[in-house]
Amino acid sequence: MNVEIITEFGLGVGESVTPDWGDDASPGWEETEWRAFGSSDQGFFGGGWEGEPGTLRCDPYPYDEVCIMISGRVALIDLDGxxxxxxxxxxxxxxxxxxxxWETIEPSKKFFVALPGQSSAASS
Incomplete structure (x- = not known):
């Protein structure tokens, strides 16, 4: 294998994407994804993410996601509280x-891998 096929990812690396969640996001919700590999069409994507305090209603969550927190604090609250x-x-x-x-409690940063799968209707 050639090292050229290795992809670095993180904050500020890759395509800057700001998803539009509409009324599901609290007023002032701010987030940026740095998509460094994959795409929704390929069935996966990932990179870095940063967000400011706020909430996002997920009914359901848009994709399977692996998250690794770099800084800050987030919470997930199910429908039962x-x-x-x-x-x-x-x-x-x-x-x-x-x-x-999804509640971003304080300014936060994470690495992520999203696995939308075939039935995902996630926006990009």
Whole structure:
């Protein structure tokens, strides 16, 4: 294998994408994805993400996602009110079946891999 096929990813690396979540996002919701590899058409994509405090209603979550927190703090709250918080250095997986709210508690950064699959209607 050639090292040229290796892809670096992270904050500021790749295509800057700001998803439009419409009314599902709280007023002032701000986030940027840095998509460095893959695409929705390929069935996966990933890179770096940064977001400001706010909430996003996920009914359901738009894709399977692996998250590795670099800094900040986020929470996922299901429809029954159960809450899980994650901070710097923690990694977690959110299945696209998750229904609830993503809350960015403080300015946060993460690495991510999204696995939309064949049935995803996620926007890009």
């Amino acid at each position: 159960n809450r899980r918080e994650f901070g710097s250095g923690q990694a977690f997986f959110v299945p696209k079946e998750f229904r609830g709210t």
